[in-house]
Amino acid sequence: MESERSVSTAQSSEQPDNLVYDWSGMVDRIQRNDETAMEELYRVFSRGIRFYLCRQLGPQDLDDRVHDCFLIVVQAIRKGDLREPERLMGFVRTIVRRQIAGHIETAVQTRRQQVDIETSGAIPDRRLDPETFVIGRQEEELAAAVLKGISRRDREILTRFYLHEQSQEQICREMRLTETQFRLLKSRAKARFGELGKRKLFRKVS
Amino acid sequence: MFAAGHPEEVVLEQYAMGKLDEPAVEAVEEHILVCVSCQDRLDLTETYVRSMKSALASAQKAEVESRWRTRIGGWFQMPAPAWAGAAAVVLLAIVAVFNLRNFTRSGIPAAVVLTATRGETASIEAKGPLDLNLDARDLTPASTYRVQLVNGEAEDVWQQPSATVSDGYIHVRIGKHLSRGQYFVRVFASGAGTPREYALQLR
Known part of the structure; x- marks a missing residue:
């Protein structure tokens, strides 16, 4: 099925023409396991998610983190967790922010454990390359x-x-x-x- | 806030400096998720803001040092009684500063919002009380939270044993005098292990 770009009434008042997507249609197609819809989702969001994650967490493991975000978004869409399909952008943003918060908490916990176990442990060099x-x-x-x-x-x-x-x-x-x-x-x-x-x-x- | 469907320059700058309110942050971030040209614009804006802050700080430091050099140069031309007077003033100033550090911080509180995400550490001038607004979104749910402030050496500096969330933030006031340096604010959900940590630089 070819993807269609039609005006989404919820978004058209805010977005320029080249950024108007049929979010509801995309969500519906993903729920029906349409591969082209998932490719479109990746194409639309991948750079933005990568940009956002890199700003917050740095370049390390970026590909894996972007991939994790996509998995979560697609799984959530398939499970029907997205109650308002036209709010897909907001949903993706929420997922990305939760991933960031999760990574930070893991890093804090790891740091605490390393301090507890090994008082002379290596301290990462926080200077810029x-x-x-x-x-x-x-x-x-x-x-x-x-x-x-x-x-x-x-x-x-x-x-x-x-x-x-x-x-x-x-x-x-x-x-x-x-x-x-x-x-x-x-x-x-x-x-x-x-x-x-x-x-x-x-x-x-x- | 948006012009032709894209955030205005002033909005991107406010976002880069952490000065936008939450609804505006949401709108900007949702747009940037899908707009490549605005990602580039934000990158440039952040580069500019960061560079300008750095250059202005260096210029200010150079100006202060230049003023001190001029002043010290002038001192060596003073007569002896003026030297004695100057020494007395310096001694009094040292005593006054020492006593001031033992007083509770007074003055209009400076408000600062902290978010637990990696990026620019919140930075604020070290004077007066601090009103901290800690971003509590996605925090482990709890009826109350313990808030702890530690310095760069992880030494306990200040604590509030029970704080609550209001409008998505935990609000605490630190009246204690804090010297310049790096601090971390830790939020512990009661009974749960992993804290949320925020960085704060007092300059």
Whole structure:
């Protein structure tokens, strides 16, 4: 059976056209063991699940974790645990978050057991690998270059927002800025960061 | 919050900084599960926020060090009586700081939300009381929970023997003075073994 993409009334008001899926139809096909539906499910969600898991748990064992999530989602759909098929995205998100919480709890328990059994046990090196460290340093240099090119006052505004995590309202009030001025400053700094990054990349490539 | 079906830049930035409320987080995360272009946008935003924080921290540290160097350089040009006065002030300041550390933390509490997922450790300035909001979703169900705060050396710093969940979070207030450093908040369900652990950095 060919998969069909038709508008899902629950989603069309929020998603652009290229992200509108017939979730109910997909769930129905999976429940009927339609292989193409499972392939479509994997195609739609695999990158997003991988992205989310990598951000929360790191790259280790990523393939296995993505696979585990899919198994759980498919099994739950087949058992009829998904009561609102049009909420498939929310359901997948819940499964992924539970997997993450489970992995963290396992890691905490393992750490406790290792401490109890072996007081001189190996402690994992939590430093970044050399490549990630260098990339991070280069990115920081780009940000520093952006900061050098702006006024002291603008630097203070960005310091309050990114470093001290003050709210936009507080900053605008205390620094006597309008919301537009504040947003403009942030977007210019970010655009400059992107521009410097592209220039650096272009220099490396050429 | 969404423009043409995708989260706005400011929303992605707030998500990257952990400042979105739960309904918005849900909407963003559901979208990112299926939208490749927004995954890339979020990646770039997180890179930018992380780099900017780091660069601003370095710039601030350099500025403080520069001010101290200027100040110390000026001291060596002071006459002797001014030296004696300065030494007295420093001694008084040391005594005052020592006494302050023994007082209960006062001032407006700083609220911080902790989630037990790997990623950026929650980081907050070490001043004033702390209102911790611990994400209790998917926690082992229990009528009450024991909340323990340990430092980076796993030494017990503070405890609350019974706390409850409200609106998906466990709310506790730490009034005790805490010095800068790495801390872990552990939540134990009564009678059950494995705790949930949250990381917290006081800077």
